[in-house]
Amino acid sequence: MPHTRSKTPSSYISGWGMSVPEKIITNQHFSSYLETTNDWIMERTGIKERRFAEVGVGTSEFAASSADLAIVRAGLSKDQIDGVIVATITPDYSFPSVACLVQEKLQLKKGFAFDLGAACGGFVYALTVADSMIAKGIAKNILVIGVDLMSKVTDQNDRSTAILFGDGGGAVVLSATTPETGDRGILSSAIYADGDHSDILGAYCGTKNPYTQENIAKGEHYLKMNGREVFKIAVRTLTESSLESLNKASLTINDLDWVIAHQANQRILTAVAEKLAIDQDKMLSNVERYGNTSAGSIPILLSESIDQGVVKQDDIVILTGVGGGMTWGAVTVRI
Ligand code: UT7
Numbered sequence: 001m002p003h004t005r006s007k008t009p010s011s012y013i014s015g016w017g018m019s020v021p022e023k024i025i026t027n028q029h030f031s032s033y034l035e036t037t038n039d040w041i042m043e044r045t046g047i048k049e050r051r052f053a054e055v056g057v058g059t060s061e062f063a064a065s066s067a068d069l070a071i072v073r074a075g076l077s078k079d080q081i082d083g084v085i086v087a088t089i090t091p092d093y094s095f096p097s098v099a100c101l102v103q104e105k106l107q108l109k110k111g112f113a114f115d116l117g118a119a120c121g122g123f124v125y126a127l128t129v130a131d132s133m134i135a136k137g138i139a140k141n142i143l144v145i146g147v148d149l150m151s152k153v154t155d156q157n158d159r160s161t162a163i164l165f166g167d168g169g170g171a172v173v174l175s176a177t178t179p180e181t182g183d184r185g186i187l188s189s190a191i192y193a194d195g196d197h198s199d200i201l202g203a204y205c206g207t208k209n210p211y212t213q214e215n216i217a218k219g220e221h222y223l224k225m226n227g228r229e230v231f232k233i234a235v236r237t238l239t240e241s242s243l244e245s246l247n248k249a250s251l252t253i254n255d256l257d258w259v260i261a262h263q264a265n266q267r268i269l270t271a272v273a274e275k276l277a278i279d280q281d282k283m284l285s286n287v288e289r290y291g292n293t294s295a296g297s298i299p300i301l302l303s304e305s306i307d308q309g310v311v312k313q314d315d316i317v318i319l320t321g322v323g324g325g326m327t328w329g330a331v332t333v334r335i
Helices: 027-031 038-045 059-074 098-106 119-135 213-217 227-248 266-276 294-307
Strands: 011-019 024-026 049-051 083-087 112-116 141-149 167-176 185-193 201-203 223-225 258-261 316-323 327-334
Touching (some): 011 059, 011 119, 011 185, 011 294, 011 327, 027 038, 049 167, 059 167, 059 294, 083 119, 098 112, 112 119, 119 141, 119 167, 119 294, 119 327, 185 227, 227 258, 227 266, 227 316, 258 266
Parallel strands (some): 083 112, 083 141, 258 316
Antiparallel strands (some): 011 167, 024 049, 141 167, 185 327, 201 223, 316 327
């Protein structure tokens, strides 16, 4: 169901942070053992390099470190955090949740913690949930984290997917607005899913198709994707939900400063900017450096863009994601 907010925002982004592994994997890494080239990868995806987490390092590491930064930037103490929502499809364990591991790592002693699984659309979903909880008075400050270690679920011998994905995450603190924050905050949201497309992008091991030795030997646990189909749906849904969220915020394309879309492929970003009829410069991108980090991509780009002084206070930004499920959505925010 779409979700609409009134014109006075309930919550705003009070802090932000990002965290990626140190290890850089260049396109040459893949061309050294797969039938692929740097030219093909650059031309078809715009990706030059991505980060891979080391063996034995879990998703919660990057969730916690980006969250720590976000809490500091928000100027809050840890006991002011009322809850943690982590958008991820690559948790450390089946359970407990990454959110609970973040609570433990940062010693957040109160409130709720849960993970939300909406694949690459997850961060926009999580923001929408957190904003609604703040609007309802359930919480004042919520850590909203988007993080995935996609290298851990990707078949590194499948050239059609191995080259695309990377690891990392980002976080924001969403806080209740005050008279001082004025018009800043989450202005509107539109989130959707279409389970009829559940067969074109996923990692199909679980209760129905267990992690048996046989299934693992066949690579059943790895991500599978029909790239061409996903590409078409991504361009359509990112465009439609962006326009819908803008419209719900009673804004037009002319009011827009930036679009921060899920970083899957530079060609998708270019196509969406064309369809929205915005200047390509307004479609921010760092896919060249991080590849597709799934739920991590939007908060990583948002954090980087604020840190670099590109996105500034009071700018109107659309955050829009799409992923396996298929899930998609957009949030319009005044920073
Ligand atoms: O995060 C969730 C959202 N995910 C996405 O949005 C991903 C969306 N999809 C895409 O970004 C693109 O579809 C891909 C980058 C995955 C693929 O690009 P494409 O232009 O759609 O290529 P294609 O799948 O149509 O494949 C074209 C050719 C094929 O060969 P044939 O059948 O034409 O002989 C592939 O086998 O390119 C081949 N190919 C490669 N060649 C060199 C596929 N991967 C590679 C590779 N290197 N790494």
